[in-house]
Amino acid sequence: MNWVAWKMLTGDRAKYFGTVFGVAFGVLLISQQTSIFVSLMRRTAATVLNVRDAQIWVFDQNMQNTEEVKPLSESDLNRVRGVPGVDWAVRFFKSQARARNLETGEFRQVILIGLDDTTMVGAPVKILAGSLADLRRPDAFMVDKAGYEYLFGVGEPIRLGRTIEMNDTRGVLVGVVDVHAPFETFPIVYTRYSQAVRFVPPERKVMSFVLAEPEPGVPPREVCQRIEQATKFQAHTRNEMLWFQVGYYLRSTGIPINFGITILLGFVVGTAIAGQTFYLFTVENIKQFGALKAMGVTNLGLTGMVLLQATVVGLVGYGLGVGMAALFFESTKGLTHLAGFYMPWQVAVLAAVAVAVIIVCASFVSLRRVWVLEPAIVFR
């Protein structure tokens, strides 16, 4: 009878595609919205994500996010280095700054990152042009790929040696890097720590963060605790930092509420469409199920048929929906302002679970109608 169920499902092409697309559309809505939200939140944590080689972040107790920096003084670095369990600790500079394109004279707001001169901890991993060693040259800076376009123009071929000016100090481009895009559409400028402090107006304290690594065998969390006790600074592991930053945006901006509502709507609408279309499909076939029941198909047999139809609709619909969402992100990947938007696999799993639940519920509601169906209705 599985074959009959399959025929019933696919026999009427228009109805079949209608049902499958209903589910696909629901899945698309769910996965698209959730992905955009997750990507957006991840973008807020770009600074944290871009540091791959230190497990611990140390900074001022009153800081609430990585954008509004309250710098520490140079001597604080030694206090962190003195905490037992700290293998090494280095400076890390982060600030907003203004850069002027010396060729066009245009100004642009940038995120300025200063790396420890000797160790270069926090340096980008993926270098698209130039090499990290060149960052040691006088006036040298590197910029992220999107930032290059923001600074020098969209579609400009990469050309090293171009110059900018920051705080009346000349900077020479020595490399282009691929890093996580930040929340704001600002270029990320990488330079040495000693160079970075010259790219901004002088201040009494300049050290934004201390990046540290625990001694081998000592859990990072424990070292963070020791640092916090010894110095009264905040110390977080890399993972905690991510949530520290994302958490700030969740708590303090309208993004999560507004976006949450949108996602919820996507979920509700997606669920309603997917569930409704499948339920209607079964209801429209109720007379056919009645005839089969009269001819001697048991309730168990009918249940198998409905579940088979549900599985096919669910799988095909899910595949199409997630496929369309993936296609969207894949095709927008190259666009500078959409960089960093992607579909995390967790979202694909979430959508799969959602569809499974929806389809199971819709099947169950449909099946109740099939189960209580009086086979005698075929004579009516």
Place this chain on the structure above:
Amino acid sequence: MSSKTIGVACRNVIKEFGDGEAKIRVLHGINIEVPTSELSLLVGPSGCGKTTLISIIAGLLNPTSGDVVLFNTPQSQLPGRKLVQFRAKNVGFVFQQYNLLPALTATENVAIPLLIQGVPRPQALEQARHVLNYVELGSRANQLPSQLSGGQQQRVAIARALVHQPRLLVCDEPTAALDAKSGQTVMELIREVAVQAGRVVIVVTHDHRVFDYGDRIIEMSDGRVVNVTSKN
């Protein structure tokens, strides 16, 4: 008379719908015996309980009280699942509205009762094509119901009702939706192909034009059997 084998017997069948104030009694104690190997017509005015009675005989509906004995097996001794299996094996149905599955071809529709019984698909389709030839629709084997006329669809339905060689065939107003000519063709088909030794065939109708086809006419009125006439 005594030589005839009784295939279906109703024993004081009473059927009520609804309960309390709204309760109505549709069948008031039906007692009939229907022999095999002939064509029995169940006739009477609309609303007198014909459909209800054959639904009970075919095992689609439970009587409020009384029993139906099908080929020496009382239905009351066939619990739930067993009755469904009994139906799948022994009963063929022809409906006024044909009730063919629109997504299946004529052959595939005819094969359904065999598939229900677990006959492998190639074999079931082969047998179905064979039976379609009997109802002279061999040339339409691969067409969908929507591509067939009403009379042709009813012939497909008859082929479907017979493909698994049931011992009981029930037809509810099989000619009601058809013009006179197609109606005659359908009745002739039932007479010639359906009526066989050992099989009970009951055709419900209020179409006077087809009364002549019956060997036995069971007349109902207002939930009671009022007259039974037999030609031989």
